[in-house]
Amino acid sequence: MSMEDIQIQDNQEVEVENLNGGKSTEEITKPFNPNEIDVDISTVNLGSLIDQLENDEIDLQPDFQRVTDVWDNVKKSRLIESILLGLPLPSFYFSEDPVSQKLSIIDGLQRICAIRDFVLEKENPLKLEGLQFLKNFDGFTFSQLARPEVKRIKSLKITMNTLRKGTPLDVKYIIFQRVNTAGVPLTPQEMRHALNQGPAAIFIKELADMESFKKATNYSVESKRMQDRDFVNRFIAFFIGYQDYMGDLDMFLNDKMGELNKMTSEQRDDIRVSFDKAMKCCYEIFKKDTFRKRYKQEDRRKPISKSVYDTLSVNIAWLSDEERKLLLKNTEAFKAGMIRLFNDKKFDFSITTGTGKKYNVEQRFTMVKSLIKEIISL
Helix, strand or coil: CCCCCCCCCCCCCECCCCCCCCCCCCCCCCCCCHHHCCEEEEEEEHHHHHHHHHCCCEECCHHHHHHHCCCCHHHHHHHHHHHHCCCCCCCEEEEECCCCCCEEEEECHHHHHHHHHHHCCCCCCCCCCCCCCCHHHCCCCHHHCCHHHHHHHHHCEEEEEEECCCCCHHHHHHHHHHHCCCCCCCCHHHHHHHHCCCHHHHHHHHHHCCHHHHHHCCCCCCCHHHHHHHHHHHHHHHHHHHHHCCCCHHHHHHHHHHHHHHCCHHHHHHHHHHHHHHHHHHHHHHHHHCCECCCCCCCCCCCECHHHHHHHHHHHHCCCHHHHHHHHHCHHHHHHHHHHHHCCHHHHHHCCCCCCCHHHHHHHHHHHHHHHHHHHCC
């Protein structure tokens, strides 16, 4: 299964999505030239990496790191123990930011956080615990180590693989996916966030924090692992570029986040207003049932469906204020129409199986658009 297919939702309020219809691999809809890959591979002392951390040359992205720094102190301590033993560490992967020139972490965040917490943290430094071989160091902080141990840590050879700033963003994203396999893999949205620092990342977080979005999703889409930002990214991508969709949702969301970075603040404000209006309108119609499948009026409430969310929210965002008023005047008719759609085999398939396939995206968007047109014409 693909990475998107096997995403596990800790929150049972969000339905696990089947993007590729059970296929084990994703279709490549945007081939790239291998010559565009510019990777600098260097072997350096760990002390050099520590120096870069200390001088803020590596972007740990505080809001990003907070939800991914998941190692407990024993696991962190055993990494430090491995370093003291002189054991080789897996390679580190970085991406060079073209604007700030800082390095963003692609793979190795947990290890870097552990090293930072032990070597550089002043207020609450990591105290070694649970060691298996060097038990005499249990309870030690970095400042308590003797000179030979400090030298051993800083002289350990590590491999740094850096994607240079000339490498196209979509190529960086594909490489990010390929190497992001160890430890706790990043979610696709965390990867997009790491590679699209700037106005887009800030803007998406702002929309995810909007009360209208939280209310429409019944406060059930968590910020943990950037699940809420994934929802927002998805709305924006289809809202500004539905016609560009070719069947690879991952790359589509990444591309549109890149476009968002290049927009003016006025253009982003227009998106903000449309998003807010769509969320409020959807909630006014469906209340706590917003973005959820309903096959019968008496059904129990189901989890939020991402495919229902993108189709419904974007179609409603595309409406004029007058059209939204007409839709709201016919709320019951629209709700009944949606139940009819959920019971339509073609529509149900498009929101249930292979939801990322181009045909299914077009199918559900077209059918909801037609229903809305029918309702506002009553």
